Amino acid sequence: MRRTEPSAGRIDGYAPLRDYAAIGDGRTVALVARDGSIDWLPTPDLDSPTVFAAVLDGERGGRFELVPEAAYQVERRYLPHTNVLETTFHTASGSARVSDALTLPGEGLEPFRELQRRIEGLAGTVRFRWRVEPRLGYGGARMRFGSRFGLPVASSGADAVGVIAIDAGASAEGWSGAFETAHGSSHLLVLSIAHQEPLVFPNRRELDARFERTGEIWRRWTAGRTYDGPWREAVLRSALALKLLVFAPSGAVVAAATTSLPETVGGERNWDYRFSWIRDSAFTLEAFLRLGCPAEARAYFWWLMHTTQLDAPRLRVMYTFGGRRPAPERELPLNGYRGSRPVRIGNAAADQLQLDTYGELMQTAWLYAEAGNVIDPDMSRRLGEFADFVAGNWRTADSGIWEVRSEPRQFTQSKMMCAVALDKAAQLAERDSLPRRHRDHWLREAAAIRDFVETRCYSEERRSYVRFADGEELDAGVLLGLLHGYGDASPRLNSTVEAIANELTDGVLVHRYTGDDGVPGSEGAFLACSFWLVEALARVGRVDEAADRMDELIGLSNDVGLYSEEIGPTGEFLGNLPQGLSHLALISAAAAVGEASA
């Protein structure tokens, strides 16, 4: 996955979202632009305030620039099977390579979080300039600047960052510098980050060893993956992207690494995705199992069952990585990506009723049990309570999978997933993984839900399941219900796939739905839906068509194999990135096409 392209142009100081690669350490993620600027880094954790947020405000957000002074072309890749990014700059006078990593913890005294940028001269000479502009607290914190042992330090409250520059021509105050590479030369810039503890300033030997070890840990993790189907490189890159979104201290999987990257440039559909959505749970667990990640699957399921304990039998739509309710949604005084305001943190959708989440959770439990894991009595009791809740509440209108902010409705996909929830609960009860006493009641209610869906949520005119009861609008979300087992082998499944393929698509890209959702503005095509359509086509036997679409979708990733949430009409990335659901859907679609082809 190596492409040489001209240096990316910024518009009003903002790099195209497609230009960003992600690096991370299992606690936080940084975004690195093709021009060498790190424009996003929350610290210490992914849902913490940022030290760099230039992607959301080019003036106040803060960034870490590292760029050749002369005109350049860029070649970029991840070091094979790692999340270590390599950016090679070619100028008229020579070439040099920048390797970026958030290093992984090991033994010994090391910074709380550490960003390493290693520069090597490859040929001729390249003159670089660099500048670190830390802006803690989303650019809003009152900061103190000083120095320790001659190294620059910035602090605010319990947070501090320091810069170590080795052979990098640091200026007197230490926050910027310039240097020239020569063939074989080596230069190092390090950001040491502290939170509620003193800063640690490692020496060169320790830094080298940790960088080496970081690459080795990533390679070892990738080598352990067992996926052997088609599009293997793209699947492994998606697995590595997904691993960046696993919050290692708790095992939670975050939806995306950013907040408020817009669904339309200049628009107001800007949301904070740094939470773990129950909606993604079944895909997540299935992906972990398919990739041969039993440890991650188990950790995730334990986290899921612990986290949902306090609200049971209700489910929140999303939780923080620590298992808490997300903070109330609020707006930050930032300009937003290319003027896309507001910039939000927190997420008001957390308190919505989304009935589909129960189906996802029960499907997840089913997959967990099918993989040979034990559902203990506590989990069993709680899952039974969830099933009872669905049986008693499926008739309630909800906000649906797409979290519309308009009036709740009888969304078809929600009903389908309620049926899936009760079917799976009954199946788990049959194998004594859930209490048996309500099994018949669950089956009766599942049949009632099917009756509702088949009589009120299918349009003979559109020859498709529709977005909500008695409506005529289409919704690609119903594909998810079908993929999770609602209506297996039904002729209506085929016709719905056909209708969505004909009416919600723009080439290989699929839009989520037609109609109003309570938020002004429009959005791009939704990548996860595009992959769901591939999977659905494979499931109904249209394997060649599915494979062709898959080839095209794989080609729509950015130069390092990452995807955002959506893609705009000219191929631009839109929405938060890297987007877990896009990568999960890619893994699932690739596996489904592989299985259908076998």
Next chain:
Amino acid sequence: MTIGGALAGGLIGTLVLTSVMRAANELKLTRMDLPFLLGTAVSGNRVRAKAIGYMLHFCFGLAFALGYYAVFTAIGTAGWALGALFGLLHGVFASTALVNVLLPLVHPRMGSSMTGAGDAPLLEPPGFMLRNYGVQTPLVAIAAHVAYGSIVGGLSALSG
């Protein structure tokens, strides 16, 4: 004041503490489960971990009662109120340092703020004041420890 009284207090105090925490669990005030946290340090099997955890929890309850007794002896007095004050300090220390900071560092199946992408721990860390396990957890934990301390202090004073 006798060591037997302190141990009796430790046993009954731990029973009360465990019951309060368990009741708070059922009332959905907290996800905190001390026996489970302790037991999973020994076993990855959830059911076995709980059984082992209860035993360990009672051992710790008795050990802490001996610690209380040592301080009561050193200062020459004990009582329900003094025990409650010790319980308050014990609860605050457990919430801010013992369970929040020390346990994740020594627990083989629990994540900590230093856990990175190379690991996949099974248990989420408690967070400051144990709030990851529910925002009401610190109140419940401190109230339970106050009850524990009060019983240890009271029974220590009554004995002998």
